[in-house]
Amino acid sequence: MAQALREAARGLGRTAPNPPVGCVIVSGGEVVGRGFHPRAGEPHAEVFALRGAGERARGGAAYVTLEPCSHFGRTPPCADALIAAGIARVVVAALDPNPRVAGRGVERLRAAGIEVTVGVQEPEAVRQQAGFRSLVTRGRPWVVYKYAMTLDGKVAAVGEGSGAVTSAQSRARVMQWRNELDAIAVGIGTVLSDDPALTTRGIKDGRDPRPVIFDRQARTPVTARALRPGTIIVTSPGAETTHLEEVGAVIVRAEALPDALGELRELDLSSLLLEGGPRLASSLFAECLVDEVRTFIAPKLLGAGLPPLNNAAYSMTDARALRDVQLEALGPDLLVTGLLNDIPRLEVPGALGER
Amino acid sequence: MAQALREAARGLGRTAPNPPVGCVIVSGGEVVGRGFHPRAGEPHAEVFALRGAGERARGGAAYVTLEPCSHFGRTPPCADALIAAGIARVVVAALDPNPRVAGRGVERLRAAGIEVTVGVQEPEAVRQQAGFRSLVTRGRPWVVYKYAMTLDGKVAAVGEGSGAVTSAQSRARVMQWRNELDAIAVGIGTVLSDDPALTTRGIKDGRDPRPVIFDRQARTPVTARALRPGTIIVTSPGAETTHLEEVGAVIVRAEALPDALGELRELDLSSLLLEGGPRLASSLFAECLVDEVRTFIAPKLLGAGLPPLNNAAYSMTDARALRDVQLEALGPDLLVTGLLNDIPRLEVPGALGER
Numbered sequence: 001m002a003q004a005l006r007e008a009a010r011g012l013g014r015t016a017p018n019p020p021v022g023c024v025i026v027s028g029g030e031v032v033g034r035g036f037h038p039r040a041g042e043p044h045a046e047v048f049a050l051r052g053a054g055e056r057a058r059g060g061a062a063y064v065t066l067e068p069c070s071h072f073g074r075t076p077p078c079a080d081a082l083i084a085a086g087i088a089r090v091v092v093a094a095l096d097p098n099p100r101v102a103g104r105g106v107e108r109l110r111a112a113g114i115e116v117t118v119g120v121q122e123p124e125a126v127r128q129q130a131g132f133r134s135l136v137t138r139g140r141p142w143v144v145y146k147y148a149m150t151l152d153g154k155v156a157a158v159g160e161g162s163g164a165v166t167s168a169q170s171r172a173r174v175m176q177w178r179n180e181l182d183a184i185a186v187g188i189g190t191v192l193s194d195d196p197a198l199t200t201r202g203i204k205d206g207r208d209p210r211p212v213i214f215d216r217q218a219r220t221p222v223t224a225r226a227l228r229p230g231t232i233i234v235t236s237p238g239a240e241t242t243h244l245e246e247v248g249a250v251i252v253r254a255e256a257l258p259d260a261l262g263e264l265r266e267l268d269l270s271s272l273l274l275e276g277g278p279r280l281a282s283s284l285f286a287e288c289l290v291d292e293v294r295t296f297i298a299p300k301l302l303g304a305g306l307p308p309l310n311n312a313a314y315s316m317t318d319a320r321a322l323r324d325v326q327l328e329a330l331g332p333d334l335l336v337t338g339l340l341n342d343i344p345r346l347e348v349p350g351a352l353g354e355r
Numbered sequence: 356m357a358q359a360l361r362e363a364a365r366g367l368g369r370t371a372p373n374p375p376v377g378c379v380i381v382s383g384g385e386v387v388g389r390g391f392h393p394r395a396g397e398p399h400a401e402v403f404a405l406r407g408a409g410e411r412a413r414g415g416a417a418y419v420t421l422e423p424c425s426h427f428g429r430t431p432p433c434a435d436a437l438i439a440a441g442i443a444r445v446v447v448a449a450l451d452p453n454p455r456v457a458g459r460g461v462e463r464l465r466a467a468g469i470e471v472t473v474g475v476q477e478p479e480a481v482r483q484q485a486g487f488r489s490l491v492t493r494g495r496p497w498v499v500y501k502y503a504m505t506l507d508g509k510v511a512a513v514g515e516g517s518g519a520v521t522s523a524q525s526r527a528r529v530m531q532w533r534n535e536l537d538a539i540a541v542g543i544g545t546v547l548s549d550d551p552a553l554t555t556r557g558i559k560d561g562r563d564p565r566p567v568i569f570d571r572q573a574r575t576p577v578t579a580r581a582l583r584p585g586t587i588i589v590t591s592p593g594a595e596t597t598h599l600e601e602v603g604a605v606i607v608r609a610e611a612l613p614d615a616l617g618e619l620r621e622l623d624l625s626s627l628l629l630e631g632g633p634r635l636a637s638s639l640f641a642e643c644l645v646d647e648v649r650t651f652i653a654p655k656l657l658g659a660g661l662p663p664l665n666n667a668a669y670s671m672t673d674a675r676a677l678r679d680v681q682l683e684a685l686g687p688d689l690l691v692t693g694l695l696n697d698i699p700r701l702e703v704p705g706a707l708g709e710r
Contacts, residue, residue, distance in 0.1 A: 150674055151650050151691060152664040153508015163671035285658060293656065295506050299693050300674040301648065303640055303664050309507040310659060316518035319505055319655040327682075327689060334682060334691065336506060338654055 001093055001121040004063045007036040007045065008128060012180035013209065014039045016270035019066055019096075019132035023049040025087070027060030040268070044069065046078040050085045058086035065125045067096040067118070070105040079108040089115040093125035095346040098136045102346060122345075127324075130343045131182060131270030134291070137344040140261035143289055144181065145274045145281050146174060147308040148296035148333075154305030155278060166296045169331035172202060174275075177294070179206040181273040183264070186226070187280030188215040197225040198275075209273060212264065214280050215239075222247050232267065234260045257287055282309045291341040293322065297334040356448055356476040359418045362391040362400065363483060367535040368564065369394045371625035374421055374451075374487035378404040380442070382415030395623070399424065401433040405440050413441035420480045422451040422473070425460040434463040444470040448480035450701040453491045457701060477700075482679075485698045486537060486625030489646070492699035495616035498644055499536065500629045500636050501529065502663040503651035503688075509660030510633060521651045524686035527557060529630075532649070534561040536628040538619070541581070542635030543570040552580040553630075564628060567619065569635050570594075577602050587622065589615045612642055637664045646696040648677065652689040 007022030015021075015037050023045035025033035033056070035048025046068055050057055068078040068090070082090060090109050095118060096102060109116050126133065134142040148165040149155045155165065164171065178184055178200040190196065191213055200206040211226040218239035220227060229248030235241060237253045245251060250267065254260035264272065274281055274290070284290050295308070322338025329335075362377030370376075370392050378400035380388035388411070390403025401423055405412055423433035423445070437445060445464050450473060451457060464471050481488065489497040503520040504510045510520065519526065533539055533555040545551065546568055555561040566581040573594035575582060584603030590596060592608045600606060605622065609615035619627070629636055629645070639645050650663070677693025684690075 149508055150671075151648065151677065151693075153504055153662050157671045157673065165671055165674075282658065285656065293506065297652070297691070298674075299677040299680040299691065301640065301645075301664060301677070301695070302671065302674040303637065305671075307508050307662060309656060316505075316512045316520060316657065316660075318512065319653075319657040322506065322654040322656070325654040325687070327684060329682060332680070334689070336652070336654065336689065338506075340656070 001063050001065070001091065001125075003031070003034065004045075004065050005093070005121065005124055005128060007034055008065045008125075009180075010036045011038055012128070013182055013207065013271075016040065016131060016182045017135055017265075017268045019129045021045040021064065021066045023062060023064045025049045025053040025057055025060050025062050027053065027056045027058075032056040032060060041074055043075055044078050046081055047075070050081055053085070059088050061089040061091060062087050063091045063120075065093045066129060067092050067094065067101055067103070067105040068109065069096065069101050070108045071100045077105075077108070079105045082109065083112040083114065087114060090117075091120050092116065092118045093120055094118075094122045094129065097133050097344050097346050126343050126345045130291070133344045135265055135270045139265050140258070140289075141182065141264050141269050141272045142291050142343070143261070143272045143274055143284060144177075144292045144294060145284070145290045145308075146177065146294045146296075147276070147281070148298065149308055150298050150300050150302045150305075152301045152303065153307055154302040155276070155308045157302060157305045166298045166333045167331040170296045170298075170333045170335065173330060173335065175200055175203050175206070177273055178209050179203045181209055181271040182269045183212045183232070183271070184209040184273045184275055185212040185214060185280070186275055187277050188213060188217075188219055189279055190275070190277040191215070191220055191224050191226060193277075195225050196275075210269065212269070212272065214260070218244060220244060220249075232264070234263075257284060257289055261289060278306050278308055278310055285309055288341065291343075292339050293337065295336045296330070297336065299332055299334075356418050356420070356446065358386070358389065359400075359420050360448070360476065360479055360483060362389055363420045363480075364535075365391045366393055367483070368537055368562065368626075371395065371486060371537050372490055372620075372623045374484045376400040376419065376421045378417060378419045380404045380408040380412055380415050380417050382408065382411045382413075387411040387415060396429055398430055399433050401436055402430070405436055408440070414443050416444040416446060417442050418446045418475075420448045421484060422447050422449065422456055422458070422460040423464065424451065424456055425463045426455045432460075432463070434460045437464065438467040438469065442469060445472075446475050447471065447473045448475055449473075449477045449484065452488050452699050452701050478679075481698050481700045485646070488699045490620055490625045494620050495613070495644075496537065496619050496624050496627045497646050497698070498540075498616070498627045498629055498639060499532075499647045499649060500640070500645045500663075501532065501649045501651075502631065502636070503653065504663055505653050505655050505657045505660075507656045507658065508662055509657045510631070510663045512657060512660045521653045521688045522686040525651045525653075525688045525690065528685060528690070530555055530558050530561070532628055533564050534558045536564055536626040537624045538567045538587070538626070539564040539628045539630055540567040540569060540635070541630055542632050543568060543572075543574055544634055545630070545632045546570070546575055546579050546581060548632075550580050551630075565624065567624070567627065569615070573599060575599060575604075587619070589618075612639060612644055616644060633661050633663055633665055640664055643696065646698075647694050648692065650691045651685070652691065654687055654689075
């Protein structure tokens, strides 16, 4: 399953609104086929793995990171393909929360006499599929707030030309995330003050995430580096946006942040890497729309500057705890990640586990 | 040497203006004596260890965390005691930066034909002796700023009854530090808002650090829990303090913070655990008077509140880097420690190392 998860990871940031899925087929003690879902409209992971395995799939076992589909979407059901290929055993990491599947893929395989095990490395799979799971069950992308701060809690100094908070290693990790998440979001304040390009740099076969600029009054300059054909401007219903549309921007109009995120779902964005600034992050945090945080902490003290969040809280007991906290030393920096909201998942009922 | 360092640790917080020192005597492959310096005026570590070893010291090796003294202070020179006992080999962790010793202890031993090795576990020893080293070379205590913050960099909420930032494990660690450092410092703001007792709780054979209240206008209420006989009030030259003196407070008058710290040296305080608030910490930080930070980070987000430091910095390049950074997971929290200033030490010259 670890190999299947690595296969799936190759599709991260490319498959929405579909999930990233990986599949490995084992026969006679060796891997005979592997595949991943490269993008929506193209075949699913199981199909690539079965193609690779050919006749050797017969009697073999398929390891797949998400329950095989049981319905006709843009491609025929993968459960049927596994059955037709003569697979004897299927190991599934996690059930598909899509109401059109939701256990029916496993049922279909079992009805055909295939032995099915569900729940192997489920936590890893669910985390990898957070965007897809958010999209199909909550109708909005999974929002990850990434920030880098000093040990005294400052994400930026007050002056211009502030310099980087963290090390090159940490900044390289951010590039990896930009390559893996569907979109990258910033507030208009960040665009006006920093003019970031919001591109993926230094990653082999990397691709740029889609920029999303939260810009209530449509103040984004047409010369902004993040403004490319396809860049999304989230603005208010009445804002004048002709100049932005002329350079290829896609306009999303919404009064409230939850509505705006719902609109992004319509644009097939399953995950959003929120890179700043503190004002936008604070607004999303206040409405419980930040699902995950990824915090770099640099071992230095600044003294003054902007905090990562700055809204209203009266008592320390108002603090929201992170779950699934992970720590990593990254060069001189520290990386802390954790979830504020649960990733939607289906409980594996006893009847669906191994039998 | 590790055993000698553990011996020395037993004196932490009790020996100022002397250093904490440990000594272990090994003969015939076994430990025959051990000792530590319990407090100023009492015998040094070597004396206790030699007493324990008795005649077995002859021909043995002494492991000592600090260079044996060569001068007559309140007690005779330890170098002479080691020579008289017939010790054949002395292993020293670190040289004594006290100008009255500074290598002369080692020279004295060698002149008596004893084999001396210097520099074994020196970094650990130097760190353990930070307070003493600061006192004898800089004339002021070693200042440790301890704070606990949320992952969004807040040490406190704005409301009352804020609740604890960190877990019970982290708070227990703070009690350990209170037991090991000479004094505990807070600003008058903290006294007025929180009325902390500043005592050591839950530590076997623990003792309370000496409270130091930075209180420019002498506003400390006579009912303050931290106000005990011996509590130090650092105030301005003209402040009216009769009411505080009547309850046993010791008054230190100084215009500027460096002077105030110099006065604490006269009161035999070698180390200061600065527990808040942010205003006092910011003032000390601005004058480069914070030597070390110990930061607890709780995996939760508050949104709003007070930062650990809040003074003036214009650019991220103004940030001051920590050295010797150490990370530790402590229950759900993370502990980051590091140095802002170097601990004074003497280089071990080639001639003083092993020979």
